[in-house]
Amino acid sequence: MMHAPVNLDQTAAEIAALLGGRVEGDADLRLQALASPALAGPRDLVPVWTAAASAEVRNCPARCLLVGPDYPPAENGTTLVRVADAEAAIDTLARALGPPRDRPAAGVHPAAVVDPSAILGEGVAIGPFVSVGARARIGDRTALQPGVVVEADAVIGADCHLAPRVVVGFRCVLGDRVLLHAGVVIGADGFGFRRDAQGRHHKIPQVGNVILGDDVEIGANTTVDRARFDHTLVGRGTKLDNDVQVGHNVRLGEDVAIAGGVNLAGHCRLGDRVLMGGMAGCDNGVIVGDDAILGGFSRIKKDVPAGGFVAGIPAKPFEEFRKERANLTRLPALRERVAELERRLGQRDPAEDPS
């Protein structure tokens, strides 16, 4: 296996200097890459910042660990790079020495097609096979990776990054610093049909748009549908994982986080800072208050108040959900108790047989 992507190629002393830490052990030890205990080789630097990592590190061949203030002194010739915050140090190394995100050169690649009426900001970077439609506007320094499609009249802010094959539909609007991962589809039609007496589905026109606030990040192959006639909204700072579906006319607040595989049916509304676990779903039109937590694998059918914590299928307040689960687990015991009562009553005079 080739070495891991954060290419250190420096001594323990140099890494410690970069991180504002100090070396305990062999300061001249030359380090190769940043690696977790289970995957590290002898020359890798292994960060230890969780209890699990501490346990795994015992069988790890690496000779140098990146540790925080509380980690015990080195043993067996292991070298330590000790820093104030081992987890933050990982990010410092990742930013300084990790591979940068792919990005086209500034300008328009000759194999891109940009409509003459589109307006491009300064330093915009457009890769090959990108299509930018009529009157679309792309903000300063925004990068469009290969195969991105921006349809007519779309507006994309500054410092955005659209990974390969992202689609931004006509009229949709993105704020600044929006990061869309590969395969994201913004602005497909909402799922709206009118059913006639024969059971045939007649399309309800979907001509609204999607508006994503600043600092939104959306995971690979996630889709956000356009509204029926006005806006599907994703608030500033909201983060969606991969494979999420956001239906038409949904409104997500600011700083919401939604894990993978979630399905938000049309017209539902989530307040600010809502957290939603993976594989959960909201039914059509559900309203969820600020700061609510929606458990993974839950189906939210009813509104959830601000600060609420719900789970289950259908979702209930967590304490209720927990008790219901517990009761279910104790059902065999309950059955046994009933059988015992029946045995006693079957003896006709329980008063004489208190066993």
Place this chain on the structure above:
Amino acid sequence: MMHAPVNLDQTAAEIAALLGGRVEGDADLRLQALASPALAGPRDLVPVWTAAASAEVRNCPARCLLVGPDYPPAENGTTLVRVADAEAAIDTLARALGPPRDRPAAGVHPAAVVDPSAILGEGVAIGPFVSVGARARIGDRTALQPGVVVEADAVIGADCHLAPRVVVGFRCVLGDRVLLHAGVVIGADGFGFRRDAQGRHHKIPQVGNVILGDDVEIGANTTVDRARFDHTLVGRGTKLDNDVQVGHNVRLGEDVAIAGGVNLAGHCRLGDRVLMGGMAGCDNGVIVGDDAILGGFSRIKKDVPAGGFVAGIPAKPFEEFRKERANLTRLPALRERVAELERRLGQRDPAEDPS
């Protein structure tokens, strides 16, 4: 926020004329866009066609509402555009004044690659970075948006619209007026392997195709796999939402509607007009009769008769499912009743203590 996409830019009187309705109030009021109560500005036209919208409209700054026959007379200087059917009027405005779907110019974009043996109908519109394989046939007036891939021997009907980056695999067949949203994949291999005694998986060739009937619509990033050797079928008028997976050899009837996140395992069959809620799934080979309803978040493991309504994990007839849920909710009460019986029997002579 820029105004919503249905750009009215007309007076209340002009809108009323367009809709065959009449104005109650200021006929000269100039209107900007169609907007729902929660998102409207003072110059927007707000349709009120549900009870929820009626409630929301009280705090809405818009000065003009689009209402049906039963809506009460205007108050507080609000202007009404009164029509026979407020919801239908939304669609009329969306069609007349909403932004049109993006569509390449008729002809083949110079940055498309169409195999010389492919056959294109009249008025076909092929955008940049579209690839059309050998012997593929594209029907009259069909549009292929940027990045669409049509593989060899595929057949696409007339008046279809394939949104950006749709893939239609070799040999697959689409009827007329098929609408595929961005990222749809028609004709990837079915998931078929033979497992040997060592647990290794040996691929079963997947060389069949997918046939989509007329008027099928499929949501963004949904996938429909090709059959093992004959056909995966999606019947006329059937509508699939985003993020649905249709396995190999599945057969869907006509006018079926399937909501987001559904998973149909291989070989399952759904009759005509089946409705399936979001995040549900059918196990391999399940057969569902015409007009059945499959609840959201359900796992259908057994066949469902025509007209059946099932829900739950695993799915059961709805009435049974509902009772089971209710029993679960009443478990704490049942436990309490058993405890009370135990208390009474513990007193040796329940006849003397009827409390």
Place this chain on the structure above:
Amino acid sequence: MMHAPVNLDQTAAEIAALLGGRVEGDADLRLQALASPALAGPRDLVPVWTAAASAEVRNCPARCLLVGPDYPPAENGTTLVRVADAEAAIDTLARALGPPRDRPAAGVHPAAVVDPSAILGEGVAIGPFVSVGARARIGDRTALQPGVVVEADAVIGADCHLAPRVVVGFRCVLGDRVLLHAGVVIGADGFGFRRDAQGRHHKIPQVGNVILGDDVEIGANTTVDRARFDHTLVGRGTKLDNDVQVGHNVRLGEDVAIAGGVNLAGHCRLGDRVLMGGMAGCDNGVIVGDDAILGGFSRIKKDVPAGGFVAGIPAKPFEEFRKERANLTRLPALRERVAELERRLGQRDPAEDPS
């Protein structure tokens, strides 16, 4: 309907010769396509290799069946092609006479963009609108279908096939004979954020990569995220269906099989030969031992031992899960038994009323 894709166009005798079988009936019968009973026409060859197919075949107009040794002699003028293994014969016919997978001509299509620093093996086939980044390496005979994006420093083995619009992110590594279906995204960022006291999410850099072993196959629109700083791993021979999400730092063993719609949260680990049913999910960090089976529609929250079989939400050992389900189903009976006990005790002296 046009005929099914396995174009036989041979007599029963010729097909029998190809399969090493023999004809019982009309050896000169000319056959059109391979078709299942429900979809076959009179001139199709219908394989009968399951009990279900045997039942369906009674109403099937086809005049020729492909059968195994145990199938009864022909009736009513039906012709049989009898072989040692009817199911294996399907695959033989599919390979010999089915349509081949689409594949670009060897070489680089003029409408592809390959960075001059990329290294291409012998016989590499690169289709139109493919983008290959700096220093990427593509192994011998590997095919990249239209619209594939390979980012910088990615390494792809020999004899791989990347279907249309696959994305392989920077630094990611694929073994030999890897088959990725349309829309697959390898190497999008993991979903990692640090939440501050105000509830804002701060991105944790995701600079690791994804490594796919030899003979991995991944279904349409499935995503595998890059690790935070080292590797997300998918072992040799592992097969993922469509619409699966694999989070950052996940490690999948060899010969794992995962059905559609599954969600693997970050850092979870599955051993060799694990089987996972559709629509299931593993929580963050869960560890699953070799040869375990994870039921469909299950949520795996706790570690599963080697050889374990779990199901349910949350997942439990299967036997426990099964009993819990059964207890739930018997709840109405339990309630009735408690009511009966109450009735008896309500009569004050149950000893005198044994009814």
